[in-house]
Amino acid sequence: MLKLYTYFRSSASYRVRIALNLKGLAWDAVPVHLLKDGGQQHVPDFAALNPNELVPVLSDGDATLVQSLAIIEYLDECHPQPPLLPADPLGRARVRALAQTIACEVHPLNNLRVLRYLERQLDIDADGRSAWYRHWVERGFSAVERMLAESPDTGRFCHGDTPSLADCCLLPQVFNAERFRVPLSAYPTIRRIVEQCRQLEPFQSAAPEAQPDAE
Numbered sequence: 001m002l003k004l005y006t007y008f009r010s011s012a013s014y015r016v017r018i019a020l021n022l023k024g025l026a027w028d029a030v031p032v033h034l035l036k037d038g039g040q041q042h043v044p045d046f047a048a049l050n051p052n053e054l055v056p057v058l059s060d061g062d063a064t065l066v067q068s069l070a071i072i073e074y075l076d077e078c079h080p081q082p083p084l085l086p087a088d089p090l091g092r093a094r095v096r097a098l099a100q101t102i103a104c105e106v107h108p109l110n111n112l113r114v115l116r117y118l119e120r121q122l123d124i125d126a127d128g129r130s131a132w133y134r135h136w137v138e139r140g141f142s143a144v145e146r147m148l149a150e151s152p153d154t155g156r157f158c159h160g161d162t163p164s165l166a167d168c169c170l171l172p173q174v175f176n177a178e179r180f181r182v183p184l185s186a187y188p189t190i191r192r193i194v195e196q197c198r199q200l201e202p203f204q205s206a207a208p209e210a211q212p213d214a215e
Contacts, residue, residue, distance in 0.1 A: 011172035021202030031213035106140030
């Protein structure tokens with residue numbers, strides 16, 4: 001049985017939950033609360049699993065995997081159907097570029113530890129943190145919107161008509177943007193694809209509100 005150390009609002013964990021569900025894999029959730037007790041990700045037992053002290057962590061038998069994109073590609077290689085990456089090299093490169101634009105360019109600037117650093121170490125108030133968040137999300141979404149809208153490879157989903165690694169990344173980032181009330185009217189292609197994703201059960205059951213640790 002696969003075991004996923006997760007937090008219901010973590011967008012990186014959300015990506016992996018979507019991938020697990022799309023693969024139809026059975027998995028157990030191990031909630032790690034990022035706020036309680038000073039952050040349960042910092043306790044020694046969890047830090048021994050992931051020195052970065054971040055979720056998600058996937059346990060597969062004796063193997064322990066960290067970093068959401070690495071975990072998803074591991075799942076795709078071990079459980080190839082349905083595939084989350086295209087068969088052709090150019091298609092795989094495009095999907096990875098979309099996924100990494102979100103996971104490596106947008107998300108790291110807006111995750112919990114960055115926002116808390118802005119607040120606690122740099123003494124930036126709530127309005128300033130919100131402005132920071134909106135700036136980087138809008139800049140990243142503008143790039144993703146162009147990458148999607150200007151490519152003939154975009155279909156019902158980010159690449160063609162079946163969900164891919166890129167969709168696993170896109171929906172969680174949109175969820176976060178909505179939570180922080182970032183206007184999304186300038187991104188019609190993103191919004192259309194996210195609505196397609198939200199109609200599918202694997203995405204629905206991966207949603208934060210559907211998790212056992214949801215608050």
